[in-house]
Amino acid sequence: MMSNDLIGKSVLIVEDDPKIRNLVKIYLINEGYEVLEAKNGLEAKDKIEKYDPCILILDLMLPGISGEEICRWIRSDLKSVMPIIMLTAKASEKSRIEGFKLGADDYVVKPFSPGELMGRIEAVLRRTASRCGKISFNGLTIKPVKGEALVNGEQLDLTHFEFKLLHMFMQHPGQILSRPQILDFIYEKSEKNVTERTIDVHIKNLREKIKQQTPVDYIQTVRGMGYKFAAN
Known part of the structure; x- marks a missing residue:
């Protein structure tokens, strides 16, 4: 099972065959x-x-714009260092060399083992960890380095503490966090005079802002215990 530092990483599958994609x-x-x-x-x-995914799984033989053109566009036009794994039936050494020259981080030939592909994705993400500081769950994305939070590609207007709260929750998906734990996570020692009621107010405001853009209830109250982030 994937370790916690890779949970919530966003992957874009670009593949015209629906069976392989699924x-x-x-x-x-x-x-x-x-x-x-x-x-x-x-x-x-x-x-x-729109979504700036953490990693791209890219078929090369696509209708319209080819995978090679997509790769060239990412590296040359966008100037992006997004990790790219090419997943293709082009098995020749020449094709592999061309793929790496275009900027691929890995090259997987069809037919392939899904388990091996998962291993390669994890390896590439670990090797390129500094390229993706984002965490994404069910359309909600946070970019700590840029200070951005988005729902389905639309930016949320959050206060400093709302952003810190959301980041903390998304780093601990499915985990029940008590109010004292939340205080320890998001406030400096000099700010510890704040009350647990302050946490409730921040969470209420954060929920309302998210619900303006989606009906998904990401932050759930666990009666008598605290709150948890529902990743699914």
């Missing part, structure tokens, strides 16, 4: 990844610009 999606979801899909190059470009 197979990879099932494995990714089971491993705790946030999954985005595109069946052609045009959709891929739109998803990349």
